[in-house]
Amino acid sequence: MAPILLLLFLVSGATADSDPVQDFCVPDPGPNPVQLTHLSTYPCKNPSNASADDFVFSGIRFPGNFSNQTGFAGISVNPTQFPGLNTLGMSFARADFEQGGVNPPHYHPRATETALVLTGRVYSGFVDSAGRIYAKVLEKGEVMVFPRGLVHFQMNVGESRATIFGSFNSQNPGLVRIPGTVFGSGIKDAVLEKAFGLSPEELEKLEKRFRPS
Amino acid sequence: MAPILLLLFLVSGATADSDPVQDFCVPDPGPNPVQLTHLSTYPCKNPSNASADDFVFSGIRFPGNFSNQTGFAGISVNPTQFPGLNTLGMSFARADFEQGGVNPPHYHPRATETALVLTGRVYSGFVDSAGRIYAKVLEKGEVMVFPRGLVHFQMNVGESRATIFGSFNSQNPGLVRIPGTVFGSGIKDAVLEKAFGLSPEELEKLEKRFRPS
Amino acid sequence: MAPILLLLFLVSGATADSDPVQDFCVPDPGPNPVQLTHLSTYPCKNPSNASADDFVFSGIRFPGNFSNQTGFAGISVNPTQFPGLNTLGMSFARADFEQGGVNPPHYHPRATETALVLTGRVYSGFVDSAGRIYAKVLEKGEVMVFPRGLVHFQMNVGESRATIFGSFNSQNPGLVRIPGTVFGSGIKDAVLEKAFGLSPEELEKLEKRFRPS
Amino acid sequence: MAPILLLLFLVSGATADSDPVQDFCVPDPGPNPVQLTHLSTYPCKNPSNASADDFVFSGIRFPGNFSNQTGFAGISVNPTQFPGLNTLGMSFARADFEQGGVNPPHYHPRATETALVLTGRVYSGFVDSAGRIYAKVLEKGEVMVFPRGLVHFQMNVGESRATIFGSFNSQNPGLVRIPGTVFGSGIKDAVLEKAFGLSPEELEKLEKRFRPS
């Protein structure tokens, strides 16, 4: 019976962000939930069994784990963490920065982001598809918008920790981190040497840093 | 020339929230901006003339004006206030509550909302289209999601002011306040008396409160 | 086996109204259909087994049951009643009014409605998100459009029964009835008293009427 | 000034059917309206100047003009006839049939249709993209759904006039009539002879009937 159950639980869920055909659809893992690395796709819970707790998330009251290399801690929240978001076309994230901490250049292929500075002073910006940069230092209470699919980045330039709350107009915006994607994924060296004008030694140094261990 | 200019400046802008065909489109009022009560629709600014300031909003660092009746202050931010949001499918709001302050039942016809409690304790909930309620008290740092188009409400149940940051997956979610829409818009008395089971006197009291002065 | 089957039959179906990827998808309950309170989500029937009857609906030739309180009878038709509508982005409804009958203020969170008067004279209108009302008496053969998500209402002001045919641009537009949603769902009294300026006694009267029995 | 005005008035309007960013947008021709053969694209009327009449259509209370060849009379209503529909994602049509009258095979490239029989008995059907037909005789009060983009047709098989009300989930569904499109548009004879297996004489007879005079 095991293989049947496994397939069974992988099925359904939202396949698009726009124009749902019901009020909401809280995924229901049923009596035999499975562990999945991919976004799980359970059927909708019967609304009579849903409660307020299905629509409230408490997991970003505190920062995530800081990276030694960047001084950055990020928590992304999508239906895997907060099932109530399923089919609703939104998700969010918390980002914390040590002094000088950096959120490296990245982009979200499926969402615009609005980023509210909760505490601190944050140099923040994005680059459009013509290569123009739009960047400045944000103070507490300011909001910057990063258009869907464009590369953006942040750096704590204040004298204490900084915290940002990011909102997305997709239930699963995706996150493509440029450094690891380019230098840590295994693209042939010949491509990267020519694309970036790097010597084999220079490239190896970058690949070593971003290759998954 | 005046009537020509007026029409000219009303034209264009985004007409839908999904799948834009450019990175962004900051509306450009041109050399002769006009005052509009309706959402203005200017052409896109040439991106070469855009700057980081077009994508940063500083107007919600402080609360809006509190209502005496409800102890509530709300600031809605869409492209009229923050032109850089145009075509990007997102907007946001700040809500402040005095002790016991109430954000009356309302809904956003064009967006889901995620509401983050920045300070305070807030009783918060929504009602689905089958009439089921999902409500509970949120603490600082918790997030509740209100599905698109469903009636929701909030009340400060803590012992100090409370503040909420709401995000929307539409550049102009719309805001329909139930009390004023139903009792203050001029719907024929006979309709409302029969719909709510109210006497003419009871209805008149409600209409008096919500009729625009 | 029972719990497996139950989950099995809840899965799949349309999750959005726009741009289907097949001609149609008539849900197929299979050999062991289940009763569901929520919109059921069966797999698509093999088109070779579909017939004209799957795409024809005969259930609105006669009025539904009239409510004593409002003199109104409504029949909403979505894929639960008419499976052939699934994935096609449309649904419809029949509304009948006794003399003086009222369709109380309500809205459809996921659809625009066009309402055709089949017989009678009907006072009909909606309120926009700025609180402006658009209402007038419609004669037989006239059509009014209610924009997506806006509150609207109707009252038979003629001297005989009236009938309306409503069409929607969603397979499941949703129906939020204002009176029951606000006064019958269990929102805390303190919220409603402050929001509507009602005394506890006035509120209790309204809640009594709309509380589900 | 004339050419400038002409261009001016062609601009703006809705470009897509889904997810508008305002309650509605009644096109405003301004003080100098122009006659257009193409769907006109005016700016939105200031909502303060809109009234209930903008959202009510009275032009389908009576049949359109009957064709001698087919015994059919159709009235299509989109924002050109009923400006209030603009951006709302819906439109409608009235079709009348003399005894034996036929609505020839046609399709709507941008909308699903639900067709309600108001009077009469109508043989009605569609063909899916695999060539399967779904057709039957509808009685008064029955509704058939024609999925977006599929060829459909109707014939009055009753003993009196028949009338149908069609609704569409696009503000401008488009109407492609097969006979005129294929035989009356000027496609090279060699293409049509080979595609349909027709002799030059047989083709000429068909082209003569459908060629615009």
Add this chain to the structure above:
Amino acid sequence: MAPILLLLFLVSGATADSDPVQDFCVPDPGPNPVQLTHLSTYPCKNPSNASADDFVFSGIRFPGNFSNQTGFAGISVNPTQFPGLNTLGMSFARADFEQGGVNPPHYHPRATETALVLTGRVYSGFVDSAGRIYAKVLEKGEVMVFPRGLVHFQMNVGESRATIFGSFNSQNPGLVRIPGTVFGSGIKDAVLEKAFGLSPEELEKLEKRFRPS
């Protein structure tokens, strides 16, 4: 167990072309794949088990089978043939023409097509919904666009074989061939005689050619 498995494997898959909520979703038939005449709807393969081969298609390096009647060979590629396309909103086709070969009038209900001439000279065109034709002879390396849902056709007017590569903005654009749809699907003779002005004998000749054998 057989009926359970069968249903199980029919479930899930993409239901719309726009705004996916994951990078991709390669359908996973699991250990017990079933043969389906309808577009199959399997769950997503775990991305860890996906490989480059899932995203590369090798089946259009050679022409398909030529029809004797039209001298035309077409290969349509959608997720049934190339599962990696699932949820990605695109598909494609190869068309080959003998000298004088014809791709009969047809349309794709769910996609715009861009057609690149790989070899040969091809008379190519479409008809809009007002009956206007847009047609000309294309040379190697030229691209013509056929707007979504409009009737189009092609004929090899060069002195050797011709080949075209068509791309679509839907994972399953659909293909409605006019001749077979109208004359080979079983629409009542009375409808077609009146619609096309054909005698019973003329109609029978056409139906004989296109009736499925």
Add this chain to the structure above:
Amino acid sequence: MAPILLLLFLVSGATADSDPVQDFCVPDPGPNPVQLTHLSTYPCKNPSNASADDFVFSGIRFPGNFSNQTGFAGISVNPTQFPGLNTLGMSFARADFEQGGVNPPHYHPRATETALVLTGRVYSGFVDSAGRIYAKVLEKGEVMVFPRGLVHFQMNVGESRATIFGSFNSQNPGLVRIPGTVFGSGIKDAVLEKAFGLSPEELEKLEKRFRPS
């Protein structure tokens, strides 16, 4: 008059890729066209004035200009080059590679791409948002799909020139070239040094190469 004309011509055009409300909309620059750096937004040409030439593009019969650094030549075709694509949700590109030529890592924020190898042997791949690479060598006639928004790249690994035809499901997919976006746009050095683990000298070498001259 000049400033009026200038604004006039910037207005309207498509703002989204999905569900147009007319057959097509060829932008009409009118009698006084202006040169624009941004995607121009003219009103729709009257269809009576459109011709087959509006829907045929002849500009990719030959390669574009090769870059000395990468041995790559790309021609992107959107409505700016081929106005007939406007509102149709598709566009395309031609890419040519000298021996060893490289199309550096890049992505299209608004479209999936299908890439057909017209001549040559091309190492081709993409990286998903979890950092997994999907890459292999494609032969003539093979097609690879690059999901919307994911980083991809190509390299000619054959012994002669190679050519690729790419199709997109957006009229303006956007093109974000990783090297120039990250190292040539002016992101603060401190951000890039920390994000990539580069010394100031190493970073300066990269910036020098990609800084616009």
